[in-house]
Amino acid sequence: MKVTTIRPEELGPAEIARWHGFQRAVPGLDNPFLSPEFTVAMGEESPAARVAVLTEGDDVVGFFPFERRRWGVGVPIGAHVNDCQGLVHAPGMGWDAAEVLRACGLAIWEFDHLVDPQPGFDPHLEGRWPAPIIDLSGGIEDYETLLRSRSSRFTRDLPRRSRMLGREIGDVRFELASHDAGLLDTVLAWKSAQYVRTGAPDLFARPWLPRLLHRLLATESDGFxxxxxxxxxxxxxxxxHLQLRFDGVLAGWFPAYDPDLGKYAPGLQHHLGTARAAAAAGVRHIELGKGGEDYKALLANGTLMVGTGQVTRSRVVATARAAGRAPVRRLRDVVTSSPALYRWADRVRKAHSAADSTLRRRLDPASTR
Incomplete structure (x- = not known):
């Protein structure tokens, strides 16, 4: 096997078609985060972005997107915003992870959302965690029947709030696939404010991320x-809710709503509207992303497994990275995979944010934060 490393923008139409073919041929690889379009868009924002092209003879048999950082540390492309990671490969193919890393010039490759299964990387797993999904393969009627049996919110409360929203604000309508960049700016502003309000790091303080999302919103190609x-x-x-679709898989990303309309349960209304419209559009399942948020537990009717871990070629680099990062990563994985622990951590974070805001106002009455 030969491994050649290129920049994402160097992928040609033949390579992209081959990549799509692997996604369609191998179960689990049809996640849009594993699509070449995500890799190419991320490459526009990251000078460290690379794609390893694996060949056997004249045949391309795999693509491995990654980012190369200092000291030979490798991470998945778009690491902190990428909800599905791994090597996209031909059916039945295996590979030696250490050899792939050597060809890529990496001492270590860390991952936290590894697609399941990954023949060459599975031996390096440190943990496997459930990622909730909305499975629509049985049809929307079966899914809504399940929701109604699960909670009275879907039999009485949510329909009542939807009617109230229509009476008090205006006729309610849902659109699955808007490409309005101005609406995206509004949604991202809501999400940024939510991060600040709850004490979470504001991802959108990084200018490259809004640019990436706008670029992806304007992207449409074969299946993506x-x-x-x-x-x-x-x-x-x-x-x-900005989402990415490849064939029958829809992956959610950064949902947000107008905080002034919270009494109408806009988040749940939006998710239910998405499920209905997605089912009608031929979506098989909606990926909600790893995490223990209450709404995911309420809406999910299935799970996929994702892996965390690292492949190492340098014991020195691995030891240095593990000393500062591994315990925190493992704790984060445990918390985000448990709804009860996630609620507790969320309450602590919000209480800390509220106390911090109060202290800021007392020290500086002119502060608006």
């Missing part, structure tokens, strides 16, 4: 599209 699902009441935007 970026889309913004939106819920309106009259002329008012209520909620939005």
């Amino acid at each position: 599209t970026g889309l913004l699902s939106v819920l309106h009441a009259g002329d008012r935007l209520v909620a939005g």
Whole structure:
């Protein structure tokens, strides 16, 4: 096997078609985060982005997107915003992880959302965690029947709030695939404010991330599209969610809603609208992402497994990285995979944020934060 490393923008139409073919031929690889479109878009923002092209003779048999950082440390492409990671490969193919890293010039490759299974990387797993999904393969009627049996919120409360939203704000309508860049800016502003309000790091303080999301929203090719699902009441935007689709898989990303309309349960209304519209559009399942948020436990009717771990070629680099990062990563994985622990951590974070805001106002009455 030969491994050649290139920049994402060097991928040609033949390589991209081959990449799509592998995604369609191997179960589990049809996640849009594993698509070449995500890799190429991320390459526009990251000078460290690379793609390893694996060949046997004249045949391309795999693609491995990654980012190369200092000291030979490798991470998945778009690491902190990439919800599905791994090597996209031909059916039945195996590989030697250490040899791939050597050809890429990497001493270590760390991952936290490894697709399951990955023949060459599975021996390096440190943990496997459930990632909730909405499985629509049985049809929307079966899914909604399950939701109604699970919680009275779907039999009485949510329909009542939807009617109230229509009466008080305007006719409620849902659109699965808007490409309105202005609406995306509004959704990202809501999400940024939510991060600040709850004490979480504001991802959108990094200018490259909004640029990436706008680039993906404008991308549409063979099976892949970026889309913004939106819920309106009259002329008012209520909620939005940037999502990526490849064939029958829809992956959610950065859901947000107008905080002034919280009494109408806009988040749940939007997610239910997404499930209905996605089922009608031929989506098999919606990936909600690893995490223990309450709404995921309420909406999910299935799970996929994702892996965390690292492949190492240098014991020195691995030891140095593990000393500062591994315990924190493992603790984060445990917390985010448990709804109960996630709720507890979320309450602690919000209490800390509220106390910090109060202290800031007392020390500086002019502060708006």
